[in-house]
Amino acid sequence: MKRKVGYTWRLREVMGQHHVFTATELVPLLRERGIDLSASQAHRLAPGTPERLSLQVLSALCDILSCTPADLVATTAENAGVRKTSTGDLPALSANVAKLLPRAADILPDA
Numbered sequence: 001m002k003r004k005v006g007y008t009w010r011l012r013e014v015m016g017q018h019h020v021f022t023a024t025e026l027v028p029l030l031r032e033r034g035i036d037l038s039a040s041q042a043h044r045l046a047p048g049t050p051e052r053l054s055l056q057v058l059s060a061l062c063d064i065l066s067c068t069p070a071d072l073v074a075t076t077a078e079n080a081g082v083r084k085t086s087t088g089d090l091p092a093l094s095a096n097v098a099k100l101l102p103r104a105a106d107i108l109p110d111a
Contacts, residue, residue: 002080007073009049011061014072018065023047026064033060 003027020026023046024039031037035057037045045057058069065071 004078004080005075005077007049007075009106010072010074014065014067019064026061029064030057030060033063035060050088 015021015023015026023043025040026042026045027037030042037057045053045061058072061072062068
C-alpha cells in the first residue's frame with residue numbers, strides 16, 4: 001500500500017516559546033554558530049515552509065532554541081487511498097479521457 005508523507009515546519013511556534021519573536025533576532029545567533037545568513041534569508045525561514053534546508057542550519061537552530069529537529073519538523077504519514085473502478089483494482093482512466101465532454105444532441109420534431 002502506498003503512503004502519503006508530509007511535514008509541518010514549526011520554527012515560528014518554537015521561536016515564540018523561547019521568546020524570539022522576529023527572524024532578524026536569529027541572524028546574530030546563527031552567525032555565532034558559523035552560519036552567515038542575511039536578514040532576508042533568515043526572514044524566509046520563519047513564516048513559511050522551506051523547500052531546502054541544510055543540516056548545518058537545522059543544527060544551529062536546534063542549538064539556539066534548545067530543541068530537537070523533531071520539535072521543528074512535525075511529520076505526518078497516512079495511507080494513500082486507492083482509487084477503485086467498477087471492474088476491480090484496474091488503474092483509473094487517464095486524464096485525457098476525463099477531459100471528454102458530451103456532444104449536444106439534436107432534437108427533431110415528430111414527423
